Amino acid sequence: MNTGTAQARDGEVVCAVRELVKTYPALRGRRGQPPAPAVRATDGVDLDVRRGEIFGLLGPNGAGKSTLVRQLTGLMRPDAGSIHLLGHDLVRHPERAARLLAYLGQESTALDELTVSLAVETTGRLRGMDAAAVRTAREAILGELGLTALAARPLKKLSGGQRRLACFAAALVGDRSVLVLDEPTTGMDPVARRAVWAAVDRRREEHGVTVLLVTHNVIEAETVLDRVAVLEAGRIIACDTPSGLKSRVAHEVRLDLVWRERAPLDVPEVAALRASATESGRRWTLRLAPDEARAAVSAVTGGAAFLALDDFTLTTPSLEDVYLSLGGSTKGLVKA
Numbered sequence: 001m002n003t004g005t006a007q008a009r010d011g012e013v014v015c016a017v018r019e020l021v022k023t024y025p026a027l028r029g030r031r032g033q034p035p036a037p038a039v040r041a042t043d044g045v046d047l048d049v050r051r052g053e054i055f056g057l058l059g060p061n062g063a064g065k066s067t068l069v070r071q072l073t074g075l076m077r078p079d080a081g082s083i084h085l086l087g088h089d090l091v092r093h094p095e096r097a098a099r100l101l102a103y104l105g106q107e108s109t110a111l112d113e114l115t116v117s118l119a120v121e122t123t124g125r126l127r128g129m130d131a132a133a134v135r136t137a138r139e140a141i142l143g144e145l146g147l148t149a150l151a152a153r154p155l156k157k158l159s160g161g162q163r164r165l166a167c168f169a170a171a172l173v174g175d176r177s178v179l180v181l182d183e184p185t186t187g188m189d190p191v192a193r194r195a196v197w198a199a200v201d202r203r204r205e206e207h208g209v210t211v212l213l214v215t216h217n218v219i220e221a222e223t224v225l226d227r228v229a230v231l232e233a234g235r236i237i238a239c240d241t242p243s244g245l246k247s248r249v250a251h252e253v254r255l256d257l258v259w260r261e262r263a264p265l266d267v268p269e270v271a272a273l274r275a276s277a278t279e280s281g282r283r284w285t286l287r288l289a290p291d292e293a294r295a296a297v298s299a300v301t302g303g304a305a306f307l308a309l310d311d312f313t314l315t316t317p318s319l320e321d322v323y324l325s326l327g328g329s330t331k332g333l334v335k336a
């Protein structure tokens with residue numbers, strides 16, 4: 001997937017964000033509910049996304065990804081800061097976003113009553129295509145995504161994954177040069193996921209399409225992204241290629257130990273490991289230097305501890321490890 005990286009690294013900036021701030025106001029408590037404090041959902045965000053890049057926003061629930069995307073797509077006005085997309089000032093002219101980019105949000109309610117075919121056609125017409133061009137594009141996109149057999153079905157009568165794919169089909173019509181996709185593959189099976197990433201890759205290769213992708217799936221992020229901004233509490237805590245980010249924690253490996261019932265704390269080597277372990281039920285997760293990890297593995301697989309051990313895995317760092325080492329909290333990052 002990363003063939004466009006070099007081109008993207010040196011390419012023209014299509015989206016430049018500076019010092020973006022958005023605070024949701026505090027809410028007074030009503031009917032016995034406690035008041036909610038103000039939330040600074042975007043807290044001084046700077047970003048440069050380049051042409052042809054698949055750029056990710058990764059972060060746990062509540063990190064501010066959707067708020068940032070709503071501002072980038074002209075749906076929400078920031079309190080401060082600037083957004084320039086393809087040379088247009090979107091803070092001054094948020095209405096221009098709709099003709100510059102295609103946005104696939106998390107909700108599909110606007111299209112739910114339409115058939116798959118009509119959802120794609122209607123989106124194409126709204127984007128200014130004539131009837132003949134829309135029909136040609138519809139046939140091509142539905143065929144490309146394996147949706148032709150579902151063309152006559154209303155979206156509300158599709159499964160969650162199929163509906164998501166149909167909404168993705170609608171996002172593709174009209175050949176926008178920037179695609180903003182908020183968790184596009186949620187609920188999709190592997191075949192549909194592959195169809196989405198193949199369609200994205202084709203447009204990037206053939207037309208230099210730029211993709212801004214919101215995800216909290218670290219595996220998908222590592223596979224498809226050229227660069228990723230890691231968001232935590234409204235701030236970007238790191239921004240690099242997935243491998244660049246991972247090299248920051250290359251000095252560590254991750255050791256997962258799963259005990260049959262409980263850890264044998266009477267074994268001194270196990271008791272000693274506990275201080276550096278994160279415990280989750282029967283699982284201990286440790287981040288260790290490679291030689292420490294080797295010593296730990298031989299301690300738990302060699303002696304009395306082995307009888308209490310159900311499973312163990314030794315893995316090189318993932319984006320999740322980077323995120324943790326940057327001070328993030330694991331909650332909300334999806335690993336499967």
Ligand SMILES: Nc1ncnc2c1ncn2[C@@H]1O[C@H](COP(=O)(O)OP(=O)(O)OP(=O)(O)O)[C@@H](O)[C@H]1O
Pocket residue numbers: 024025039040041059060061062063064065066067068216
């Ligand atoms: N309309 C709103 N009013 C008040 N606070 C809000 C509102 N929308 C979001 N927030 C808060 O702003 C913060 C950022 O929310 P946002 O939805 O942008 O996060 P997110 O990273 O997209 O999360 P998720 O992965 O769950 O979609 C959270 O603390 C959230 O509770």
